[in-house]
Amino acid sequence: MNNYGFTFIELIISIAILSIIFVLIGTVLDLGFEATENGEQTxxxxxRGQYLINKITSEVREGSGILDINKIKDINKSKYRDNFGFVILNQEKEKFILYYRENRYNRIKRATAENIKGKSIKASNFLGHNIIGNYVKKINNNGLNKENKIINLRISIKNKRSIINFNKDISVQCSIK
Incomplete structure (x- = not known):
């Protein structure tokens, strides 16, 4: 008698082999999707980090002067205490620009003080606030090196999987006060 078919055992083995192949294909696809997501996040x-660095660098270059943060009255007692260590003076637009980290929301904000003619500037003069960057884990070792006329920017930005550090030294061409 000729049997043209599969036995039950052959059928079970075929299903098991196909299941293993599908699991392997699914695993490879899942790894591919995860790698794509990680790449997109990075x-x-x-x-975001490059935007922050470029924005600050641009305003430093356009500024007519740099002011040491310690010249701002009450700055370390205010919400601006986690700042970059300097204030940009833009005489053309008659304003001071301060960058600081808002700890509660892990973001960098830009604050401006305008029309401070002849007065000493203090922390309460900064009124306008714009969010410049989000997910900022920390800013550290930022500041103004008066002797070498350099501003050091050190920013750490967090994504779901890692923290990426951004470092830039900006040569200051304008006056430092």
Missing amino acids: LNTLQ
Whole structure:
């Protein structure tokens, strides 16, 4: 008698082999999707960090002067105490620009004080606030090196999987007060 078919055992073995193949394919696809997501997160974090660095650098270069943060009255008692260590003076627009980290929300904000003609500037003069960057884990060792006329920017930005550090030294071409 000729039997043209599969036995039950052959069918079970075929299903088991196909199941193993599908699991392997699913695992490879899952790893691929995860790698793509990680790459997108890293790229997004790099873009955010580069934007922050470029924004601050641009305003330093456009500024007519840099003011040491210690010249601002009550700055260390205010919400601006986690700052970058300097204030940018833009005489053309008659304003002072301060960058600081808002700890509660892990973001960098830009504050401005305008029309301070002849007065000593204090922390309460900074009124306008813009969010410049999010997910900022920390800013550390930022500041103004008066002797070498350099501003040090050190920013750490967090994404879901890692922290990326951004470092830049900006040569100051304008006056430092």
